[in-house]
Every structure is written in C-alpha cells, then in structure tokens.
Amino acid sequence: MQVELDGKIINFESSMTVKEILKKLNLNPEVYLVVLDNNELATSDRMIGKDQKIKIIRVVSGG
Amino acid sequence: MKCKICGGTAQIELRNHNIALCKKDFFNFFERRVSKTISGYKLFNKEDKILVAVSGGKDSLSLLYVLNKLGFNCSGLYIHLGIGEYSEISLKKCEAFVKKYNLELNVFYVNRFFSCGICEIAKKMKRNSCSICGIVKRYVMNRFGLETGFNVLATGHNLDDESAQLFGSLLSFDLVRLEKEKIFLPGKEKALKKVKPFSLITEREIAAYCIMNGIDYIYEECPYSKGATSLVYKSALNLVEERSPGTKLRFLKAFIEKGHIFKKVEQSLEDESKYCTNCGYLTYRDMCNFCIIANRLSRKDEARVNFLNNVEKL
Numbered sequence: 001m002q003v004e005l006d007g008k009i010i011n012f013e014s015s016m017t018v019k020e021i022l023k024k025l026n027l028n029p030e031v032y033l034v035v036l037d038n039n040e041l042a043t044s045d046r047m048i049g050k051d052q053k054i055k056i057i058r059v060v061s062g063g
Numbered sequence: 064m065k066c067k068i069c070g071g072t073a074q075i076e077l078r079n080h081n082i083a084l085c086k087k088d089f090f091n092f093f094e095r096r097v098s099k100t101i102s103g104y105k106l107f108n109k110e111d112k113i114l115v116a117v118s119g120g121k122d123s124l125s126l127l128y129v130l131n132k133l134g135f136n137c138s139g140l141y142i143h144l145g146i147g148e149y150s151e152i153s154l155k156k157c158e159a160f161v162k163k164y165n166l167e168l169n170v171f172y173v174n175r176f177f178s179c180g181i182c183e184i185a186k187k188m189k190r191n192s193c194s195i196c197g198i199v200k201r202y203v204m205n206r207f208g209l210e211t212g213f214n215v216l217a218t219g220h221n222l223d224d225e226s227a228q229l230f231g232s233l234l235s236f237d238l239v240r241l242e243k244e245k246i247f248l249p250g251k252e253k254a255l256k257k258v259k260p261f262s263l264i265t266e267r268e269i270a271a272y273c274i275m276n277g278i279d280y281i282y283e284e285c286p287y288s289k290g291a292t293s294l295v296y297k298s299a300l301n302l303v304e305e306r307s308p309g310t311k312l313r314f315l316k317a318f319i320e321k322g323h324i325f326k327k328v329e330q331s332l333e334d335e336s337k338y339c340t341n342c343g344y345l346t347y348r349d350m351c352n353f354c355i356i357a358n359r360l361s362r363k364d365e366a367r368v369n370f371l372n373n374v375e376k377l
Contacts, residue, residue, distance in 0.1 A: 031267070
C-alpha cells in the first residue's frame with residue numbers, strides 16, 4: 001500500500017485498517033483524515049488493501 | 064462503519080458526537096449545526112450584510128461557502144499580506160474559489176498601502192511579524208467593512224482555535240484575553256459586529272467538509288506560524304480529546320455559559336475606548352496601532368483619506 005503523508009511516500013506491504021495505519025505512524029486520529037484515491041474519506045475501521053493508495057491529511061492549521 | 068442516519072457507508076466518524084455519517088448526512092449535520100450556532104447565539108440574519116475574512120485556508124473558504132449555501136448575504140475579503148509565495152498561492156486559491164461558486168471577493172493589498180509587505184513592516188517597526196499582521200488585519204477588516212456598507216464581520220475561527228486560545232489564556236489567567244473569548248463581539252460606533260460561526264465545530268470536521276465538497280484550499284501554513292505556542296496548545300488538547308472525545312466542545316461551552324464572571328474587565332475596557340486622532344477609528348491611545356505604523360512608514364495621510372484605493376473587487 002502506498003501512503004502519502006506531508007508530501008512523502010511511505011510503503012506498507014500488507015493490508016491494514018485506517019486505525020492500524022495511523023497507530024503505526026504514531027498519528028493522532030483527531031488530527032488526521034484519510035482520503036482514498038477516489039477522493040472519499042475513510043473511517044477508522046476501513047480496510048486498506050495492499051495495492052491501494054491513500055493520502056493522510058493533517059487538519060491542524062493556524063499559529 | 065455504517066452511517067447512523069441512512070445505514071450507508073460512513074465517510075467520517077465523529078467521536079465527539081458519538082456518530083458516523085455518510086457524505087450526504089454529514090453535509091446536513093454540519094450545515095444544521097452552523098445554522099444552529101448562528102440562530103442560537105443571534106450572530107446575524109438574512110437582512111445583514113456579512114463580510115467574510117478569507118485567507119485561502121479550509122476554515123475561511125468553507126465558511127464563505129456554507130454561508131452562501133444557507134442563503135446569507137455575504138462577500139469575501141482577502142488581505143494580501145505580501146508574504147512572498149505564500150500570499151500568491153493563497154490569493155490564487157481564493158480567486159479560483161470565488162470564480163467556481165460565483166461569489167464576490169475584495170482584495171486589500173498591504174504592499175500597495177505601505178509599499179512593503181508584513182515582514183518588512185515588522186523589521187522597520189522592530190516587532191514580530193505576527194503582531195504586525197494581527198494589527199493590520201484587524202484594522203483593514205473592520206474599516207473596509209464599515210466603509211463599504213457591511214454590518215457584520217465573520218471569521219473562520221473554529222473549535223480548535225477557540226479552545227486553544229482559551230487554554231492559553233487560562234494558563235496565564237489573562238483576564239483581558241478571556242474577556243474577548245466570545246462567539247461574537249457586539250458592534251458599536253466605528254466597530255463592526257464580529258462573529259465566529261464555526262466556534263463549535265472542530266477543524267477536522269471543517270477539513271472533511273472541504274474535501275467532500277471539492278473545495279481546493281491551501282495546505283501550506285504561513286511561514287511565520289512555525290513554532291507558534293497556539294499549535295502546542297492545540298496538540299495538548301487533541302491528546303486529551305483522543306482519550307476523552309468531546310472535551311474541547313465541553314471546555315468551550317462551559318466557558319461560554321460561565322464567562323460572565325469577567326464582566327468587570329469588559330466594563331473597564333469599554334471605559335477606556337476612544338477614537339484615533341488620525342483616522343477616527345477605535346483605539347485605547349491617542350493614535351491607533353495601524354496609524355502608528357502608517358506614520359512611521361510615511362503613510363499617515365494615506366491612512367486618513369485614501370484607504371479604499373488599495374482594494375480591488377473581483
């Protein structure tokens with residue numbers, strides 16, 4: 001699976017749920033959204049196949 | 064995960080509301096809550112002319128989008144701060160957005176008014192960029208709105224912004240800042256009514272609303288916001304939120320209900336209000352902060368008479 005995060009690509013070899021991916025990357029689910037390649041959002045239980053591409057978007061802004 | 068309303072595939076889970084929703088039901092849920100905030104706190108109505116401050120980011124663009132969708136009379140104001148590529152990209156996002164949805168956008172150019180951007184002004188004034196930026200933005204939004212017939216100024220401040228601000232103010236028990244922590248500040252002579260319709264909505268919900276609607280916003284942050292303390296407060300609150308969903312909402316709502324304990328401070332601030340000797344707008348000194356900057360940069364006369372010459376309508 002190909003994961004895009006902050007303009008970088010991270011590859012995982014097995015299928016995982018969104019929750020597992022965020023945990024593996026040590027990301028707080030309150031701060032990130034996961035977007036599928038058809039532009040739909042994925043909830044935490046959604047299984048992402050090993051051939052899928054996703055984008056993880058940080059939602060915090062401001063300063 | 065299934066949508067709690069229709070049973071279809073959910074796209075977003077909102078743990079703070081104990082609900083998961085599909086795209087269509089999320090739009091309804093989101094828009095209903097914005098409407099409820101507007102009517103519940105009497106922010107404005109269909110007769111008001113609302114100026115929406117836009118930056119090209121998710122909060123302000125979705126605010127302009129949703130207010131227009133709900134049938135309010137609103138236009139955008141973008142302040143071009145002259146911060147290199149960041150300002151150019153964010154202006155392009157705003158231009159593309161208003162073109163796509165057939166909305167009105169006004170652009171104020173800081174560079175035209177001061178002959179330099181925010182960073183150079185900050186250097187000349189020997190102050191940090193964020194403080195100068197705040198002074199300029201607050202002044203321009205208020206004055207532009209008043210001089211062009213608006214009676215309400217709406218900003219995209221969200222629940223994360225507001226709870227982080229409240230958290231920071233409470234850490235130092237800053238009474239003046241706590242007094243300003245409100246969903247709206249009433250208008251008065253020479254001051255527009257200021258409202259924050261997204262105060263009870265998280266930025267995660269707003270980002271989701273943008274993405275699902277195909278609103279293209281700027282992901283990059285202002286280069287000067289790196290290391291800002293407010294981001295540390297947001298991060299701390301989101302750690303608590305992860306363990307205890309709904310904390311941010313409860314925190315802000317409790318303060319809104321009990322904030323009257325700061326009434327005394329508000330009264331003393333009211334008493335100190337006076338009008339700038341140069342431009343005539345509100346100040347706590349003889350000359351307002353904007354005119355102090357204008358004076359130092361030899362733009363004092365411009366600040367008095369040619370203010371609107373620096374605005375373009377798209």
